[in-house]
Amino acid sequence: MIMILMAVTTGLLFSLLALGVFISYRIFDFPDLTVEGSFITGASLTLVLITGGMHPVLATLLGTLGGTCAGAITGALHAAFSISRLLSGIIVMTALFTVNLYILGPGGTIIIMDATSLSGMAETAALSLFSPGLQADLDAMHLFPKDIVIFFSLLVIVGLAVLFLRRFFATHVGLAIRATGENDKMVRAMGINVNVVVVLGLALANTLAALSGGLWAQVLSSVDMRSGSGMIVTGLTSVILGQALFSRARFRTQILGVVLGAVLIRLLISLILMTGVPSEVDKLLQAAFLVLALVLPRTLQKRRAAQAVR
């Protein structure tokens, strides 16, 4: 029970990152490696600000802005200087390594007191909301009241993010972003500055990645700067799995598909880890899933096409 709850919670945390990757990869066809850095930038800025005594909500918002800036720089490198998509991301990712180290201090890692972060607020909320009887019941199931509150809060946050993105991509600016990824020639003829759109889109994508990092670090009450590696794979796997689940769906349904993809991946990994596989293989599993997610739909499509011919 606790394994499933933790898996879904982690999935929800990473779903924000996946939504960011959905914007850069799916809309712009931009495999944006910036997220490897901006996820940690969001996490470390948030925790350092909390350590400095800032209110966790404000700290999370400011931490998120770190990602916004990083994404905007990647977009600007590509748009203004025609540096390739992959390389622009690599450049900013590398630069962020130093930035993150500077934020976190020499050790490159930071641990905070639970009580000062959003985790602490969840704990307080759980204690005042849940009756002693309920708390005893949860205890019997080996569940912490705090984790229940975190889970539901994340449901709300991710739900709001999905709603926001659905609304945003139906506005004039949102339509311009979607159109740019698919047909930039038409977009220019409609008077849209493609460069501005790319900067905006990547800024938004990395805002979500940093928010994901900031919340994730607060749930763990710690951040280590190396834990950002492989984030692009986590995001891509969720996006591609989401696509596979909702291949023919409308754009707004695809957004929801990404969240489901992120949660499913974490559930799968948990199931595999439950069989006693050591937890270090997490990243290896993710890489393998990404290969599967990339290859399987194509193979199935080919087989289907072959059957149709017959």
Place this chain on the structure above:
Amino acid sequence: MLVLGGIALSFNRGTNAEVRALQALDLTVEDGEFIVLLGQNGSGKSTLLNAIAGRFAPDAGRIVLNGTEITDWSEHRRASLIGRVFQDPFTGTVASMTIAENFALASKRGLSRGLSPAVTEPLREEITRRIRLLGLGLEGRIDSPIGLLSGGQRQALTLLMATWRKPDLLLLDEHTSALDPKSAELVLRLSRELIATDRITTLMVTHSLPEATNLGDRLIMMHRGRIVNDIRGGEKSRLRPRELAGWFEELRQIEQLDESAAALLERTYV
């Protein structure tokens, strides 16, 4: 009014493969004029359109549209004044987006785009009304992806999108050449109607002789980056495809003569 002064444009400049696509070209287009640009492949007609639209920057010359010099304007900035339809019917629309969403994009051509919902009820009504006028039976499908439509239908809608807000100048770049004959005929009829209704200043590129004779009120023939013929008024309306074909034959003969003369010179002196 569009004024082009001394427009020159070369590709691969300074190399052996240099192509002088436009050579000191002058052209004045009056308000409401519908010009057909005719020429063979490589005559520079599409390059001219792209230079006006801002896709290619000319090496020399000025472009003035309705009194504003736009020579240094970027392509997207020029789009505030210019509507365009491309040769490829899939270029003018975003396939995965609905008809309504595509029109929402077009409704803001050259205007600032805010964070308000793009497809509003009044806009839907206006889209439905104007699509109904096309007579294609597409008014009930404005919420389906535009990619499901045929090339001809998409090109017809692209035309309506390009003229949704009346442009100061409409550029049609062989916009029927990739369509089947029936769709081409339909798109031409719609072009004629939309241009006439709003009296839109138009430049249309074609290499179809019947199109060149039947459409527009001025015909410009291009050859090797230059304007070689400029026919308007009564003379234009009396023009027949056979006559135009004769001119092309003449050009071809001159060219062959040129080449044989060049070969002779080369043999003698090199």
